[in-house]
Amino acid sequence: MAIVVPTLLFLFLFVIMVRMTPAVSQSTEPPEPSCYDWGESSNGTVWVVEGESGWLSCPLFSHPSVYNYTSTQSAGHNLVWYRLTEGQDLEQPITYSSRFTKDRDRLWLQPAATADTGQYICMLRNKTSCSRIAMRLKVLRPDEVASGSHCAVAASTSHLLIPFEKGKELDCPDLQDAAKMADSEPTVTWNFVSPGTSVCQKDPFWNYRRLKGVKLRIDIMMDQFQGLYYCTVHYQRRGKTLSFTRSINVSAVYPPNLPKQPTMIHPAREQVYTVKQDTEVRLVCRGLFPYLESTPEIWWTVDGKKLDKHPEHDRFSETTRLVKWDYGDQTMESELLIQVFRSEDLNKELNCSVRNERGFVTRRAQLEEEVSLPSVELGCGLGVTLVLMLLLFVIYHVFWLELLLLYRSWFGTDERHTDDKEYDVYISYARNSEEEQFVLSTLRSILENELGYSVCIFDRDSLPGGTITDETLSFVARSRRLLVVLSPGYASQGSQALLELKAGIDGMALGGHLRVILIQYKPVRRQGWVRELRRARVALALVRWQGDKSKELTSRFWKRLRVELPVRRVSSSSEEEEKKEVALMRLSSQNSTNSQTGLISNTVKDPQKVLNSAA
Numbered sequence: 056m057a058i059v060v061p062t063l064l065f066l067f068l069f070v071i072m073v074r075m076t077p078a079v080s081q082s083t084e085p086p087e088p089s090c091y092d093w094g095e096s097s098n099g100t101v102w103v104v105e106g107e108s109g110w111l112s113c114p115l116f117s118h119p120s121v122y123n124y125t126s127t128q129s130a131g132h133n134l135v136w137y138r139l140t141e142g143q144d145l146e147q148p149i150t151y152s153s154r155f156t157k158d159r160d161r162l163w164l165q166p167a168a169t170a171d172t173g174q175y176i177c178m179l180r181n182k183t184s185c186s187r188i189a190m191r192l193k194v195l196r197p198d199e200v201a202s203g204s205h206c207a208v209a210a211s212t213s214h215l216l217i218p219f220e221k222g223k224e225l226d227c228p229d230l231q232d233a234a235k236m237a238d239s240e241p242t243v244t245w246n247f248v249s250p251g252t253s254v255c256q257k258d259p260f261w262n263y264r265r266l267k268g269v270k271l272r273i274d275i276m277m278d279q280f281q282g283l284y285y286c287t288v289h290y291q292r293r294g295k296t297l298s299f300t301r302s303i304n305v306s307a308v309y310p311p312n313l314p315k316q317p318t319m320i321h322p323a324r325e326q327v328y329t330v331k332q333d334t335e336v337r338l339v340c341r342g343l344f345p346y347l348e349s350t351p352e353i354w355w356t357v358d359g360k361k362l363d364k365h366p367e368h369d370r371f372s373e374t375t376r377l378v379k380w381d382y383g384d385q386t387m388e389s390e391l392l393i394q395v396f397r398s399e400d401l402n403k404e405l406n407c408s409v410r411n412e413r414g415f416v417t418r419r420a421q422l423e424e425e426v427s428l429p430s431v432e433l434g435c436g437l438g439v440t441l442v443l444m445l446l447l448f449v450i451y452h453v454f455w456l457e458l459l460l461l462y463r464s465w466f467g468t469d470e471r472h473t474d475d476k477e478y479d480v481y482i483s484y485a486r487n488s489e490e491e492q493f494v495l496s497t498l499r500s501i502l503e504n505e506l507g508y509s510v511c512i513f514d515r516d517s518l519p520g521g522t523i524t525d526e527t528l529s530f531v532a533r534s535r536r537l538l539v540v541l542s543p544g545y546a547s548q549g550s551q552a553l554l555e556l557k558a559g560i561d562g563m564a565l566g567g568h569l570r571v572i573l574i575q576y577k578p579v580r581r582q583g584w585v586r587e588l589r590r591a592r593v594a595l596a597l598v599r600w601q602g603d604k605s606k607e608l609t610s611r612f613w614k615r616l617r618v619e620l621p622v623r624r625v626s627s628s629s630e631e632e633e634k635k636e637v638a639l640m641r642l643s644s645q646n647s648t649n650s651q652t653g654l655i656s657n658t659v660k661d662p663q664k665v666l667n668s669a670a
Contacts, residue, residue, distance in 0.1 A: 090178065090185035100191045102210040103167040107299040108233070109210070111162045113177035114188050122179065122186075131181040136162050139189075140173040149175075153293060156236075163236065165297050167194045206246035206255035207285040209302035216346075216383060217276040218310040222263075225271040227286035228301040237290035243269040246285040259284075273305075281307050308346040308383025316414035317351065318343040320386070322407070324418070330401075331425040336393040338420050340407030346383025349412045355391045356406045362391075370394045391420075398424070456614040467622035470535055474568055478511040479621055481534035483555035485545045486514075493576060494540060497606075505608055507623050513551065524554065531558040535621050536570050542577045545585075553585065560587050563594070572619045573597045 096114040103109030113134065115122045136157065137146040149155055149162070156163040164171055172194045178187040197208050217223045227243050234241055245266070247259035260266050263274040273280055284303045289296065321341040322328070330336045344351035355362060355373050362371045372392045379386035389407065393400065401422050408417040451458060470476070480502060484490045494512070502508045511534055517526050531537060537559035539545075545552055562569035573588075573595050588595075596619045598612060605612035 090180065090187050093186065093188040095174075096188055096190040098190065100193050103164065103171075103192065103194050104208055104210050104300070105169050105194050105196050106166050107210075108163070108165045108297045109167045109192075109194075109299065110164065110232070111175055111177075111190060111192060113160045113162075113179070114190060115177060115179055115186060116160045132179050132184075133181065134160065135178045135180070137176040137178065138173060139176065140170075146176060153295075158236065161232075165236075165292060165295070169194050169196060206248055206283075207287055207300045207302075209285060209300045212283075212302040212304055214304045214306070216306050216308045217273060217280075218308050218346075219276055219278075219382075220310055221276055222272065222274045223276070224267065225273070225284055225286070225303055225305070227269065227288055228303070229299070230269065230286075230288055233288050233290050233297075233299070237292055239291050241269070241288050241290035244287045244289070245271050246287075247282055248285070249279070249282040276307055278307055281305055306383075313345060315345040315347055315411070317345070317409040317411050317416055319407070319409055319416045319418050322418060322420055327421045327423045329425045330396050330422050332396055332398055334396055336396040338391040338393070338405065338407075339388060340391070340409075340418075340420075341378065341386065341388045342407075342409035342416070344385045344387060344409070344411055345413075346385075347411055347413065351385060351387060351409070351411045353387045353389045353407070353409045355389060356404075356408065358404050359406075456611065456618060459618055460614060463618070463622050469623070470568070470621045474535070476533055476535045476568070477509070478530070478534040479508040479623070480536045480538055481511045481513075481531055481555070481559075482538045482540065483552050483559070484540040485542055485552055486550075487544065490540055490542055490576060498538070498540075498574075501608065501613070502620075506617065506620075508620065513555070523551070527551070527554050528558050531555060531562060531569070535568060536572055536619070537562075539571060539573050541573055541575045541579050541588075543579055545579070553587075556585070556587055570619070571595050572616070574616070575599045 093115070098114060098117070101109070101111055134157075136149040138149050139146045151157055154165055156165060160177075162175065162177075172192060174189050174191055176187055176189045178185065180186070195210065211228070213228050215223070215225065225245075230241060230243065245259060247256045248254065249256075258266075259271075263277070264280065265272050265274070271284065271286075282305060284305055285300060286303070287298055287300045289298045291297075319340075319342055321339060328336075328338055338355075340353065340355065342351075342353050353375060355371075357365050357367075357371055362368055362373055365371055370393060372394075373389050374392070375387060375389045377385060378388045387409075391405065391407075401424060405420040405422070406417050407420065408415065410416075482494055482498060484494045495515075499510050499512065502510050511530050513527060513530060516530070517523075537555070539552075539556055539559070556571075559569060559571045563571060573592075575597060598615045598619065600612055601610075604610060607613075
């Protein structure tokens with residue numbers, strides 16, 4: 056019994072060890088490697104036209120120094136493709152078929168369908184490492200491709216520059232890739248569309264363009280050869296005819312035998328930039344770069360340092376853009392932005408430089424501080440000036456008569472000192488009771504008594520026995536102004552008023568010092584004016600009588616009339632006495648003369664009227 060128990064215990068432990076041995080060996084196997092995800096490729100979306108062949112190249116092999124297809128295959132790596140269609144969250148491995156084919160690092164779609172649009176993942180893994188990267192594929196319907204012509208549609212376009220008078224062969228892009236997958240030699244057809252048109256030119260082989268195998272040869276480049284060249288590759292694979300189309304945008308450039316040194320256009324040698332403190336300052340530099348295959352450069356430096364290496368790079372920044380493209384010659388512009396310009400920036404050396412492989416030009420920007428004007432003071436001064444001008448305009452518009460009269464009283468010349476006229480005013484009016492009352496009681500009274508003018512009225516101042524025509528002409532000739540009181544019945548042919556009017560107009564026409572003034576006592580239609588008035592109206596002053604509104608001496612009528620009358624100041628008492636004595640002497644002389652000739656009756660006119668007339 057003592058022997059049996061140890062034996063059973065040994066067997067029990069042996070069974071347990073045997074069962075645990077596989078688990079231990081399994082736990083010692085290396086763990087599954089974690090897959091490094093590179094995210095989505097930066098190469099952008101791959102475009103393929105529906106019905107054409109297309110392919111995806113795994114971006115992991117775009118850097119041979121990291122991943123090389125041959126070395127990865129020898130290291131036991133396996134390339135697996137997955138697909139994530141639009142609207143789904145789960146990646147599915149791609150099942151290869153006659154339409155989906157894997158060739159080295161590429162996944163071919165022969166042909167592509169609209170449903171193939173989505174995200175594709177290529178995974179490279181072995182037992183110890185794993186990497187993956189995603190890319191996007193977009194399959195376009197032919198009507199979605201903006202080809203601008205009826206030639207063909209192309210998912211991608213390449214660019215080719217050909218110098219004038221030079222030749223070049225056009226290779227259809229990706230032709231060699233199709234040749235590797237084809238069962239026979241591929242063929243190529245070419246079409247051409249000139250710029251600005253949609254006319255498709257089939258087989259553009261004329262003049263200096265000819266087909267050389269599957270290539271299109273341009274012997275001598277000319278301006279009319281610029282445009283889009285479409286090449287369609289046709290090939291056979293597994294009994295199916297497949298194709299794809301590419302386009303080449305051909306542009307002409309200036310030939311290389313022209314001068315290729317860069318030129319500084321702006322700033323000019325003597326140009327000065329005007330800047331202002333505490334503001335944002337923008338300095339523009341512009342250069343012309345003749346066509347070269349190398350990339351031109353334009354940049355700013357501050358105190359000999361580029362902006363990214365300057366200690367104050369947060370205040371200095373530049374923006375570069377292409378302004379003009381002329382057959383390969385580029386005009387480029389670089390704008391230097393200085394935030395919060397300071398006074399010490401005037402002492403900094405700001406240089407703009409242009410360079411290509413043929414030359415280098417640099418020029419310093421000359422700065423000049425803007426003179427600050429006192430904006431507040433200037434604005435206030437300008438505002439006050441405008442207010443004063445507006446105020447003066449209003450005052451002149453409202454009180455221009457008063458201002459004119461004031462000016463005449465200060466600076467006007469008294470015509471009595473410059474001529475030998477006897478009367479200031481001769482009044483001509485229609486001989487009826489209403490107008491005669493207006494002339495004698497209103498016009499005469501105010502002109503003589505209030506304003507100090509000497510007034511001549513023929514019916515009052517003429518002497519009996521004389522000839523009416525001669526005396527009328529004499530009175531008008533001896534007067535400085537002729538006042539014509541207009542009314543509907545003013546004048547008729549052969550009347551006294553018409554004679555006075557003709558004498559006044561003739562006096563004006565002969566260049567004398569007589570002026571005719573029209574006083575519109577009552578409205579008169581233009582058709583009712585006599586012929587003399589209609590002819591001379593443009594040159595005559597017209598003052599309108601407005602009834603009770605014009606009776607006051609301060610009314611507009613009297614002010615307007617005083618402007619047309621001679622300048623007259625209030626005379627002193629000695630001058631008044633002298634005038635009266637002169638008038639009395641003139642009256643006595645006239646009476647004695649008339650008594651000798653017997654042309655006057657015993658009735659003598661009132662001397663007071665004569666004195667008033669002289670005054």
